Amino acid sequence: MEEKHIRKIADELKITLKQVAAVALLLSENATVPFIARYRKEATGSLDEVAITSIRDRLEQLNELDKRRDAILESLEKQGHLTPELKAKVLAAETMAVLEDIYLPFRPKRRTRGTMAKEKGLEPLAKMVFEQTNFDLNKEAEKFIDKEKGVESVEDALAGARDIIAEWISEDQQARADIRSLYQKTSQYVCKVIPGKEEEAIKYKDYYDWSEPLATAPSHRVLAMRRGAKEELMVLRVIVNEEDAVSILNALFVKNANPAADQVKLAVRDSFKRLIMLSMETEMRLESKKAADEEAIKVFAENIRQLLLSSPLGEKSILAIDPGFRTGCKVVCLDKQGKLLYNDVIHPMGAEAIRNEGIKIAAWCQKYKIEAIAIGNGTASRETEAFVRTIGLPKEIHIVMVNESGASIYSASEVAREEFPDYDITVRGAVSIGRRLMDPLAELVKIDPKSIGVGQYQHDVDQTLLKRCLDDTVGSCVNAVGVEVNTASKQLLTYVSGVGPKLADNIVSHRNENGPFESRDKLKKVSGLGGKTFEQCAGFLRIRNAKNPLDSSAVHPESYEIVEKMAKDLNCSVADLINDSSLRDKIKLEKYVTETIGMPTLIDIKAELSKPGRDPRKQFELFSFADGIKEISDLEVGMELPGIVTNITAFGAFVDIGVHQDGLVHISELSDNFVKDPNEVVKVQQKVKVRVLEIDAPRKRISLSMKKNSGEGKKAPVNERQHQPARPVSKKPNTPIEPPKSSQNGKNLGSLASKLTFGS
Numbered sequence: 001m002e003e004k005h006i007r008k009i010a011d012e013l014k015i016t017l018k019q020v021a022a023v024a025l026l027l028s029e030n031a032t033v034p035f036i037a038r039y040r041k042e043a044t045g046s047l048d049e050v051a052i053t054s055i056r057d058r059l060e061q062l063n064e065l066d067k068r069r070d071a072i073l074e075s076l077e078k079q080g081h082l083t084p085e086l087k088a089k090v091l092a093a094e095t096m097a098v099l100e101d102i103y104l105p106f107r108p109k110r111r112t113r114g115t116m117a118k119e120k121g122l123e124p125l126a127k128m129v130f131e132q133t134n135f136d137l138n139k140e141a142e143k144f145i146d147k148e149k150g151v152e153s154v155e156d157a158l159a160g161a162r163d164i165i166a167e168w169i170s171e172d173q174q175a176r177a178d179i180r181s182l183y184q185k186t187s188q189y190v191c192k193v194i195p196g197k198e199e200e201a202i203k204y205k206d207y208y209d210w211s212e213p214l215a216t217a218p219s220h221r222v223l224a225m226r227r228g229a230k231e232e233l234m235v236l237r238v239i240v241n242e243e244d245a246v247s248i249l250n251a252l253f254v255k256n257a258n259p260a261a262d263q264v265k266l267a268v269r270d271s272f273k274r275l276i277m278l279s280m281e282t283e284m285r286l287e288s289k290k291a292a293d294e295e296a297i298k299v300f301a302e303n304i305r306q307l308l309l310s311s312p313l314g315e316k317s318i319l320a321i322d323p324g325f326r327t328g329c330k331v332v333c334l335d336k337q338g339k340l341l342y343n344d345v346i347h348p349m350g351a352e353a354i355r356n357e358g359i360k361i362a363a364w365c366q367k368y369k370i371e372a373i374a375i376g377n378g379t380a381s382r383e384t385e386a387f388v389r390t391i392g393l394p395k396e397i398h399i400v401m402v403n404e405s406g407a408s409i410y411s412a413s414e415v416a417r418e419e420f421p422d423y424d425i426t427v428r429g430a431v432s433i434g435r436r437l438m439d440p441l442a443e444l445v446k447i448d449p450k451s452i453g454v455g456q457y458q459h460d461v462d463q464t465l466l467k468r469c470l471d472d473t474v475g476s477c478v479n480a481v482g483v484e485v486n487t488a489s490k491q492l493l494t495y496v497s498g499v500g501p502k503l504a505d506n507i508v509s510h511r512n513e514n515g516p517f518e519s520r521d522k523l524k525k526v527s528g529l530g531g532k533t534f535e536q537c538a539g540f541l542r543i544r545n546a547k548n549p550l551d552s553s554a555v556h557p558e559s560y561e562i563v564e565k566m567a568k569d570l571n572c573s574v575a576d577l578i579n580d581s582s583l584r585d586k587i588k589l590e591k592y593v594t595e596t597i598g599m600p601t602l603i604d605i606k607a608e609l610s611k612p613g614r615d616p617r618k619q620f621e622l623f624s625f626a627d628g629i630k631e632i633s634d635l636e637v638g639m640e641l642p643g644i645v646t647n648i649t650a651f652g653a654f655v656d657i658g659v660h661q662d663g664l665v666h667i668s669e670l671s672d673n674f675v676k677d678p679n680e681v682v683k684v685q686q687k688v689k690v691r692v693l694e695i696d697a698p699r700k701r702i703s704l705s706m707k708k709n710s711g712e713g714k715k716a717p718v719n720e721r722q723h724q725p726a727r728p729v730s731k732k733p734n735t736p737i738e739p740p741k742s743s744q745n746g747k748n749l750g751s752l753a754s755k756l757t758f759g760s
Contacts, residue, residue: 005024005058005062005063006020008062009062012058013051013054015045015047016045019044019045020055022040022043022045023044023052023055023056024055026040026043026044027059031536032475032498032536033056033475034475034476034479035497035498035536036052037052038539038554038604039539039556039601041598041601042596042598042600042601064096065095065096068096069090069091072090072099072103073087073090075106076090076103090102097283098173101176104171104173105171113167114163114164114166116160117161117163117164120144120149120150120151120160121146121149122151122157122160122161122164123164124144125140125141125157125160125161126161126162126164126165128140128260129165130165130260130264132255132256132258132260132264133260134260137158138154141154141158145157158263162263162266162267162270163267165264165267165271166267166268166270166274166275167271167275169275169276170271170276170279172252172253175249175252175276176276176280178248178249179245179276179280180283182240182244182245182248183214183238183240184215186240186244187213187214187215187239187240188211188213188214188238188239188240189214189225189237189238189288190235190236190237190238191207191209191210191225191228191229191234192208192209192210193207193209193234194233194234197232197233201228201231201233201234204224204225204228204233207225207234214238214284217288218295218650218651219292219293219295219299219650220292220457220649220650220651222289222292223460224457226289226292227457227460238281238284238285238288239281242272246269249271249272253268254268290462294465295650296460296461297462297466297469297470299648299649299650300449300458300466300470301473303647303648304449304452304470304473304474305473306683306685307440307452307684307685308440308441308473308474308477309441309477309481309616309617310617310618310684311619311620311685312438312439312440312615312617313437313438313439314439315336315337316336316371316372316438317336317371317372318334318372318373318374318434318438319333319334319361319364319365319372319374320333320334320375320430320431320434320435321346321373321374321376321384321430321433322378322407322426323375323376323379323380323381323384324380325379325380327345328345328347329345329346329347330343330426330427330429330430331346332431332434333364333367333368333370334434334438338434338435338438340427340431341368342364342368343423343430344360344364346360348384348387357387358390358391358392361388361391362391362392362393365393365394365397370397371397371398372397372398372399372437373388373393373397373400374433374436375388375400375433376404376407376430377401377402377403377404377656381660382630383630385399398622400437401625402434403436403646404429404436405451406448406451406452407436407447409448410428410432410446411425411426411428413446416428416446419489441477442488442489445492445494446491450466471495474495475495478496478540479495479497481615481616481617482540482541482554482613482615483496483542484542484544485511485543486511486516486517486543489508490504490507490508496537496541497536497537498533498535498536503526503529503533506526506527506528507523507529510525510527518546519543519546519547519548519551520546520548521557523541538556538557539554540554542613544613548574549575549612550563550612552613553609553612554604554608554612554613555608555609559601559605562592563605563609566587566592570583570586570587577609578609578610578612581610584609587606589606621687623642624642625642625657625658626641626642626657626658629658629659630659630660631660632659632697632700632702633697635695636692636695637695638692640689640690641657641690641691642657642688642689643656643689643690644656644685644686644688645682645683645685645686645688646684647662647684648678648679648682650667650678651667651678652664652668652669652670653670653681655704657690657704661700661702662702663690663702664701664704665682665688665690665704665705665706666703669704669707670707671706671707672709681706682706689706690704690705690706691704693705
C-alpha cells in the first residue's frame, strides 16, 4: 500500500489519513463496500458507501498510473534514454496525460515526415535552424543538398528541417501542456449535419448547425452529438482559435528575428495544424466523453437506485395480466411467495367476450384468493385496466399498473428458462409483472440494469464503467434492504456482500437439498462459505422466524454477544429487549464500548433492536391516473394531470401521465425556483401534478410543467376509484436528445465548421 497514495486521496477527499488507510486495508482484505460502510464504522470514522467507493476507485486509478509509470521507465532504460533527470520527471508525473507527454519523444513511432528527413541527413540543419543564431541560411542549407537522398534543392533541405522541428515542437512537454490548457479553457464543440442527410438526421435537427464551449457542454448534449457523428449523420469537431494556439507556441520557440526564426515560425504553424491539433482534439474528445459518461452513468445509477428501492406491495396473492390485442392477454395467478399457480389467455374484445372473460377473472380471483391485480403497462394496458374495472371485483382487490420494461428480456433469458422450463415466454413475462408488484428489487435484479429503461444514453457510455457502477448500485440496494435467505433467488443472493454467483448457487442447492436454514450459523455448512465470507455476508442475510430473533435482523453475528450481555444486565431475554421499548431505553451504551466496538456500532445495534429486519423501503401507496386520458389525442394544452416520475436526466424529468408516452418536465419547469439538479426536486416513482404545456403528436413529444405559479390549468377528470398505484416506468423508455436552447457561437464558427471532416 503506497503511503503517497493514501496522502493524495486524503487530501483530495478532505478526510483523514487514518480513514483512507483503514479503507485501503479493508479493501485489500477483500471486504466489500457495503460491509465496510455498515459494520466497520469505528475503523473508517463512519464513512459512507459513496466515500468508500471513491477511495476504492481512486486507489485503482493511482495503481494503474504506477503500472504505466513502471512500464515507461523499463522502456526508457532498455532504449538507453533513462537519465536521472528524466527518471525524476517520470516519477513526479501525477496524471496519465503528463506521463505520456514525457514519454512521447521516446515512444517507438511509425515512419513520419520527420524521421524521413532525419534519414536524409537533415537533423544537423534542423538543429542549426532551431537555435536561430545569425547565419547565412541558404548557404548552410546548400550543404545538405543530396539528390541521391531526394534533397534536390535548398527548399527541400529547409522543408525537411522544418518537418523535424515540427515534431520536436509537437513532442515538447511544455508546449503540449500549454496547448492542452488552451483547449480545456477555450475549445468549442462544432456540430453540423452532413449535406443531404437532413431528413435522415431529423432527430438531431437541433444540432444541424451548433456550437458551444467544450468546458460547459452538458453530458447529454455531448453524447447526443457523438451519437449523431457515429451514425454518420453529423460532423463533430473540437476546435480552438488557430492564431491563439500559434501565438502560444511562438512564444515558446521563436527566440530571434532572423531568417532561421522565420523557418521556426513556419514549423510552429505546421506542427500545430498537422500534429498537435489532431492529437489534442482526440484527447479532448476522449476527456469530454469520459466526463459525459461519468455524468450519464451517475444519473442512470441514481435512477436505478430509486427504482430498485421503490415500495413493494409485499407478500400478496397476485393475478398478473400481460395485455395484448392480437394474441390476447396472458393471465397468471401467483401465491404470496410468487409461485405460479395457474395461467391462461383471455380475449376481452367485443361485448360478449368481455362479459365471458370478466366472469373468468372473477372466478380466478375467488379461487386463488387474489388480493391485487397487476397489469403490464404496454400496448392496450389502459384498455385492459378499464375492462378489469368493469368486472365488479371486490374493492379490497387493488388494480395496479406495473412497469414491464425489460420483462421481455427476462422472459427470454436463461434465468427465466431455468425458473420456468415448461412455460413459454409469454407466461414468464406475466409472472415477472406480478412479482415486480410484490417486490421490485427481488425481480429487477434478474434483468440487466441497462434494459430497465431509466438511463440516459446508457448504450453510448463506457460499458465497463457502466457495469461496475450499476453492479455497485444494485449491490448497495440489495444489502441495504437485506435478503431472506430461505426464499431469495440465486440472482438476488448473488448481490449479497461477499457471495457472488458461484456461492449463491451453492446456497440455493444446499437449501433445496437440506431444507430451509434454521439459523445464520447453519450457513457455514454451505460449500465454499468459509469464515471470511460468513463475516462479509451474514449481517445482510435474514432468517425469518429463527430461534434467535437476531438472525432476522441487521445485527451482525459478531455483535450477538454484546446484545446478549445487554439483555442479561437488564434481567430479560433478547426477545424481550426487541419487543419492549422501555427496556431498550434503559440500555447505557457507554457500558459496552470495547477496543473494537465503539459508539457508532452500538447506536446501530440499538436502532436495529427497535425495528429488527424492517424493510427500509417506503410503504406502498396507491395512485390513479386521470380518468379518460389514455392517448396523446386526449390531451389538451393547459390540462392538469396526476403523474409519476419515470426517469430523471440532467435536463429534467420524464413523467408518465397514462398515455403510453412520457412527457418531459424540462429542468426550467420543475419548480418556481432555480433548479441546478433535477434530483433535488423529484425522485423516480414520485407522484406529481403536472400541467400540459405543449403537445407534438407526430414526434410523440409532450412538454409538461410542475410550476405552481404559471396560471390556472384545465382540470382533467380524475378516476373516482383512487386505488391505482403508479407504474414505475413506461414500457418504451425515452432515450432523449434534449434540444439546446440556443447556439452560442454557431454563426462565427460556421464557415470553419463547414470545412471540417469526421473525427474519431
